[in-house]
Amino acid sequence: MSISKLTPSSSDSAKPKINWARVDEADNFANTVKLYRQGKYDEDSFRRFRLQHGAYGTRMTSDYAMVRVKLPAGEIYPKQFETLSRLSEQYSIGSAHFSTRENIQLHWVVLEDVSEIFRSLAEVGLTSREACGNSVRNVMCSPLSGVCSDEKFDSTPYALATAKFFLRNPMAQSLPRKFKFNFTCCEKHGMVRMVDVGLIPEIQQINGSEQKGFKIFLGGGLGNRSFIGHQLEDFTPEEDLLYTSIAVMRIFDRLGDRKNLARNRMRYLVNDMGWEKFQNLVLKERAIVRATQSVVTKLKVDTTPDKITRPLKISDESGSSVPDGYARWLKTNTMKQKQSEYYSVFITLEAGDITSNQLNSMATLIREFSSEGKARSGFVQNVALRYVHEDDLVKLYSKLLETGLAKSGGLTMTTPVGCSGTTSCNLALTNSHRLAKEIQRKFLELKLDEDEDLTDSSIKISGCPNSCAQHGIATIGFFGGGGRLGKDMYPNYQMSLGGRFDADTTLGQTCLRVPAKRVIPVILKIIEMFKENKQSGDTLKSWIHRIVNDSEDSNIKSVGDIKKVLEPIVVPPTKEDDPDFYLDYGSDTSYHTKTGKGECAA
Amino acid sequence: MCSLTEAVKVTTDIDSLRSEIRDKSVRVIDVRREGDYKQDHIPNSVNLPLATLLSDDSPERVLKLVNSLGIDDETPVVVYDDTFGALASRVAWTLEWIGHSDVTLLETTFGNWKSLGLEIDSLTPEISNKEHSMNLQSNILATSDYLESAKLRDDVILIDNRERLNYLEQHIPGAVNLPYRTLSSNDGILRPKEDMKRLFDNRGISGDSEIITYCGSVGTLSGLAYYALKSTGIPNAKLYVRSFKEWKNLEKPTDKQADANYWDLSAE
Numbered sequence: 001m002s003i004s005k006l007t008p009s010s011s012d013s014a015k016p017k018i019n020w021a022r023v024d025e026a027d028n029f030a031n032t033v034k035l036y037r038q039g040k041y042d043e044d045s046f047r048r049f050r051l052q053h054g055a056y057g058t059r060m061t062s063d064y065a066m067v068r069v070k071l072p073a074g075e076i077y078p079k080q081f082e083t084l085s086r087l088s089e090q091y092s093i094g095s096a097h098f099s100t101r102e103n104i105q106l107h108w109v110v111l112e113d114v115s116e117i118f119r120s121l122a123e124v125g126l127t128s129r130e131a132c133g134n135s136v137r138n139v140m141c142s143p144l145s146g147v148c149s150d151e152k153f154d155s156t157p158y159a160l161a162t163a164k165f166f167l168r169n170p171m172a173q174s175l176p177r178k179f180k181f182n183f184t185c186c187e188k189h190g191m192v193r194m195v196d197v198g199l200i201p202e203i204q205q206i207n208g209s210e211q212k213g214f215k216i217f218l219g220g221g222l223g224n225r226s227f228i229g230h231q232l233e234d235f236t237p238e239e240d241l242l243y244t245s246i247a248v249m250r251i252f253d254r255l256g257d258r259k260n261l262a263r264n265r266m267r268y269l270v271n272d273m274g275w276e277k278f279q280n281l282v283l284k285e286r287a288i289v290r291a292t293q294s295v296v297t298k299l300k301v302d303t304t305p306d307k308i309t310r311p312l313k314i315s316d317e318s319g320s321s322v323p324d325g326y327a328r329w330l331k332t333n334t335m336k337q338k339q340s341e342y343y344s345v346f347i348t349l350e351a352g353d354i355t356s357n358q359l360n361s362m363a364t365l366i367r368e369f370s371s372e373g374k375a376r377s378g379f380v381q382n383v384a385l386r387y388v389h390e391d392d393l394v395k396l397y398s399k400l401l402e403t404g405l406a407k408s409g410g411l412t413m414t415t416p417v418g419c420s421g422t423t424s425c426n427l428a429l430t431n432s433h434r435l436a437k438e439i440q441r442k443f444l445e446l447k448l449d450e451d452e453d454l455t456d457s458s459i460k461i462s463g464c465p466n467s468c469a470q471h472g473i474a475t476i477g478f479f480g481g482g483g484r485l486g487k488d489m490y491p492n493y494q495m496s497l498g499g500r501f502d503a504d505t506t507l508g509q510t511c512l513r514v515p516a517k518r519v520i521p522v523i524l525k526i527i528e529m530f531k532e533n534k535q536s537g538d539t540l541k542s543w544i545h546r547i548v549n550d551s552e553d554s555n556i557k558s559v560g561d562i563k564k565v566l567e568p569i570v571v572p573p574t575k576e577d578d579p580d581f582y583l584d585y586g587s588d589t590s591y592h593t594k595t596g597k598g599e600c601a602a
Numbered sequence: 603m604c605s606l607t608e609a610v611k612v613t614t615d616i617d618s619l620r621s622e623i624r625d626k627s628v629r630v631i632d633v634r635r636e637g638d639y640k641q642d643h644i645p646n647s648v649n650l651p652l653a654t655l656l657s658d659d660s661p662e663r664v665l666k667l668v669n670s671l672g673i674d675d676e677t678p679v680v681v682y683d684d685t686f687g688a689l690a691s692r693v694a695w696t697l698e699w700i701g702h703s704d705v706t707l708l709e710t711t712f713g714n715w716k717s718l719g720l721e722i723d724s725l726t727p728e729i730s731n732k733e734h735s736m737n738l739q740s741n742i743l744a745t746s747d748y749l750e751s752a753k754l755r756d757d758v759i760l761i762d763n764r765e766r767l768n769y770l771e772q773h774i775p776g777a778v779n780l781p782y783r784t785l786s787s788n789d790g791i792l793r794p795k796e797d798m799k800r801l802f803d804n805r806g807i808s809g810d811s812e813i814i815t816y817c818g819s820v821g822t823l824s825g826l827a828y829y830a831l832k833s834t835g836i837p838n839a840k841l842y843v844r845s846f847k848e849w850k851n852l853e854k855p856t857d858k859q860a861d862a863n864y865w866d867l868s869a870e
């Protein structure tokens with residue numbers, strides 16, 4: 001008999017409700033790769049096929065792919081963690097990466113191995129299908145949906161149903177461009193105005209009874225040019241959710257710019273046409289959809305509530321002493337849920353990276369601590385364990401310490417978002433990924449996570465203007481480029497200030513160019529300026545917002561004033577004086593920009 | 603075609619080994635460190651720590667060791683370790699190399715054996731010396747000189763079994779990377795045959811080629827790959843037993859994946 005099987009409750013009580021996978025897609029992919037290698041498939045059609053199945057190209061090589069596994073509504077279960085752990089060791093670099101859109105990515109995968117990954121994913125119900133390419137990308141949902149005290153109702157089932165409806169749906173196989181849905185819990189916790197379709201749950205009293213529905217925002221998005229979404233109407237009842245989604249997609253499909261790759265996201269269509277005209281079109285189209293499709297087409301929303309059962313007490317109660325750092329972590333990584341006695345615990349990662357051992361331990365942690373038996377990935381390259389009982393928090397923290405997942409600052413500015421940059425992306429100009437990690441290490445060392453003035457601010461860093469890290473909506477945002485002094489190049493970033501992604505979503509204002517090796521001193525200088533000039537009750541975020549809105553009357557009145565203070569810091573030294581300045585983070589050879597073919601528009 | 607890809611038995615399953623131990627019809631070699639072996643091991647197994655073998659793995663020395671373990675040309679040998687089969691593979695390969703034909707790997711690790719609650723023991727069996735003949739199988743060994751010329755041939759595939767990041771950073775020019783972890787399944791040191799075949803087939807690795815494996819230093823990870831290849835019936839596999847460590851010491855050319863900071867994606 002097996003001893004290991006004697007411990008109770010390690011079997012998963014929570015099972016994925018939806019199987020997203022199809023095994024035959026693995027065989028199909030394997031065969032297509034073979035045909036492609038034999039030259040029986042042309043470059044372009046193969047690329048389209050590959051992207052549709054969720055495999056991106058990789059920096060400077062056609063031998064490797066990045067596999068983007070979708071976590072619809074952000075949900076991820078213990079068995080799925082274990083499989084991803086194994087896959088990251090077998091086919092990737094021993095780590096995986098949580099993205100900003102609730103995907104988990106495996107990088108540097110040999111193209112010929114991608115189908116093996118599909119096969120294993122299928123065993124645990126996951127897919128990467130339509131995670132890239134011109135399709136409906138992963139449908140996101142706030143990691144706090146269901147537990148947020150400000151939400152009207154839990155939108156998770158609607159996010160899942162929407163994902164299910166559009167996945168492999170013929171209607172969504174060759175859109176002019178990618179198409180993104182974000183569901184959220186409330187105004188504060190979502191990113192609904194920065195996406196093609198953003199949805200906030202809403203309840204209206206209609207004839208004395210409560211009617212569920214959504215506030216829907218259309219045509220937002222970040223990128224080379226960013227736009228903020230428009231609210232379609234006061235209230236969209238839940239029966240109209242699908243009709244509205246289909247209507248919007250049909251218009252986009254019909255009118256979206258298929259020729260001009262740089263401007264074919266729906267936001268450009270909305271912008272070119274003008275909001276009112278677009279809005280009218282949507283409402284008309286929706287009437288047609290409703291009239292023609294109502295019988296057959298319905299979202300299958302499964303609102304049976306999840307079982308919440310606190311995992312059996314783990315036997316040893318000895319370690320009840322409170323470890324160092326607990327209070328700091330509790331403050332910067334957890335949130336009280338609307339369900340009394342329960343907390344949501346956010347795990348701090350470095351720019352979204354997680355080792356295969358840590359992936360494995362996440363599975364154990366869920367089983368031991370989450371009363372809902374699964375985890376949720378979030379918007380900032382992170383993952384949350386929810387429904388952790390308050391009495392279990394100390395114990396959980398101790399376990400996190402053992403696996404290197406107990407870093408503090410997860411919900412603060414000290415955990416920046418950094419896209420993959422030169423670590424794997426073809427278009428990257430700088431190593432934004434490493435810079436995000438450098439900032440985090442420095443700021444945790446300085447204990448800036450404990451500074452309440454900084455908690456609600458954010459730092460986001462993209463490796464080029466394409467905005468994958470969403471720098472435009474960061475309090476302090478950066479995107480990479482090359483700088484030059486004489487003939488010597490150095491890694492450089494354009495910095496913007498005052499972006500936000502809440503109810504007052506705005507894009508940051510361009511401030512100045514900051515060399516990579518000056519980014520940390522520049523941020524510290526901004527914090528110093530803020531401390532000198534802040535008013536009572538100010539946070540860095542509120543102070544910067546007054547400045548970008550021209551309503552600050554201290555010494556620093558405008559982004560231009562900030563720029564003036566910073567200018568001396570960013571002056572490039574000569575290469576002789578400071579050779580390190582000319583190296584990007586993580587690199588010991590002189591900096592030069594080098595890019596390959598981008599696939600965002602393929 | 604393909605009388606070439608005749609299946610070869612490379613592992614012994616748990617049940618068979620248990621009955622072979624009862625019949626005393628097999629010599630079981632535990633390649634873990636002496637201290638670990640002394641604590642507990644599979645009953646009746648003998649200890650040959652990998653380090654002991656590696657301290658001098660000339661054919662003459664190996665022959666002496668083999669004799670002292672009571673192995674002659676006819677003795678079936680099963681090797682195990684607690685390191686996902688890699689150390690066991692290196693020892694098994696060495697036996698093959700000096701001409702022992704009946705050697706297999708235990709399908710699982712000692713750790714797993716133990717956790718299944720199977721019989722263990724701490725007694726060291728009495729062994730009387732035997733006489734093994736020497737029949738060197740040079741065709742399963744690749745030297746650096748051999749490799750250098752062979753890898754120019756179209757029908758030779760060179761496989762690097764180290765982890766992906768190490769490979770990206772530096773490898774022998776022309777090698778393809780198949781990290782050792784890819785070869786195992788959840789509970790076995792090697793994938794089931796059909797699974798393994800599919801993996802190789804996707805990579806274009808087939809019996810039509812001669813295949814040379816290497817890893818970081820002493821041919822352990824690549825030894826496992828050698829057996830993975832054999833398990834699918836690939837007839838012509840060779841181990842570059844001195845591996846990348848020697849290659850670098852000899853200052854032979856290497857390649858790297860340029861212009862990408864892949865290390866910074868790692869969470870380690």
Ligand code: HEM
Binds near residue numbers: 066100381419426466
């Ligand atoms: C012109 C080309 C591209 C554009 C305009 C673009 C745009 C974007 C935008 C705006 C986001 C933010 C997420 C959102 O919109 O909700 C995003 C996310 C992302 N993009 Fe791109 N992208 C491009 C190319 C690429 C390429 C080539 C790669 C790498 C293979 C890539 C990898 C990612 C990743 C990994 C994320 C998630 C961020 C993270 O957590 O790392 N993108 N992209």
Ligand code: SF4
Binds near residue numbers: 462463465
């Ligand atoms: S922002 Fe640029 S560098 Fe970063 S992932 Fe997107 S395309 Fe690549």
